[in-house]
Amino acid sequence: MSRTLPNIIITGTPGVGKTSHCELLAERTGLKHLSVNDVVKDKECHDGYDEEYQSWIVDEDKLLDAIEDEAKQGGLIIDWHACDLFPKSWIDLVVVLRADTATLYDRLKARNYPEVKLQENMDAEIMEVLVQEAKDSYDEEIVVELQSSNADEMEANVDRIEQWFTQWKKDNNA
Numbered sequence: 001m002s003r004t005l006p007n008i009i010i011t012g013t014p015g016v017g018k019t020s021h022c023e024l025l026a027e028r029t030g031l032k033h034l035s036v037n038d039v040v041k042d043k044e045c046h047d048g049y050d051e052e053y054q055s056w057i058v059d060e061d062k063l064l065d066a067i068e069d070e071a072k073q074g075g076l077i078i079d080w081h082a083c084d085l086f087p088k089s090w091i092d093l094v095v096v097l098r099a100d101t102a103t104l105y106d107r108l109k110a111r112n113y114p115e116v117k118l119q120e121n122m123d124a125e126i127m128e129v130l131v132q133e134a135k136d137s138y139d140e141e142i143v144v145e146l147q148s149s150n151a152d153e154m155e156a157n158v159d160r161i162e163q164w165f166t167q168w169k170k171d172n173n174a
């Protein structure tokens with residue numbers, strides 16, 4: 001069964017602005033902001049908490065089971081710092097947000113991240129880990145890389161994704 005609404009992944013290194021983009025986009029489009037972090041916590045899709053990294057150890061199979069029904073219906077904006085776990089057939093657009101390193105450093109520092117986690121995330125952004133993961137996991141034509149270092153860029157990104165959504169609906173619900 002084909003979806004009447006698309007599923008969009010908004011991904012990128014922690015701190016690039018995924019949540020901020022998803023919230024704004026959800027308001028504008030009526031799509032549902034699916035914070036994977038919240039699903040992992042609320043539906044206990046994890047094997048415990050890693051104190052050193054201060055993050056959940058995600059059980060990907062449980063996570064996929066938890067969101068499968070909703071994803072198959074469509075209409076989700078999936079907010080997560082990884083993208084390779086979601087089946088290709090679920091996904092219509094993958095947005096990889098980027099931020100310049102000085103900006104990202106300040107954002108992560110402001111969160112009081114443990115040093116090891118801060119360094120790992122900075123390295124991931126510099127090495128373009130998420131861009132590569134997205135390109136390796138999905139057809140290149142559905143992967144878009146957008147800058148998110150300031151408010152103007154965020155506004156322009158949300159406008160652009162909203163336009164894509166309007167076009168998708170025209171193309172798929174004729």
Ligand SMILES: Nc1ncnc2c1ncn2[C@@H]1O[C@H](COP(=O)(O)OP(=O)(O)OP(=O)(O)O)[C@@H](O)[C@H]1O
Pocket residue numbers: 012013014015016017018019020021081107148149150151152153154
């Ligand atoms: N384009 C932007 N312009 C200005 N500030 C931004 C922008 N994007 C994010 N921020 C700010 O950076 C901080 C981190 O943003 P946000 O929580 O949206 O990132 P995230 O990618 O969702 O992080 P996480 O993966 O940890 O959930 C917030 O304080 C947010 O207001």
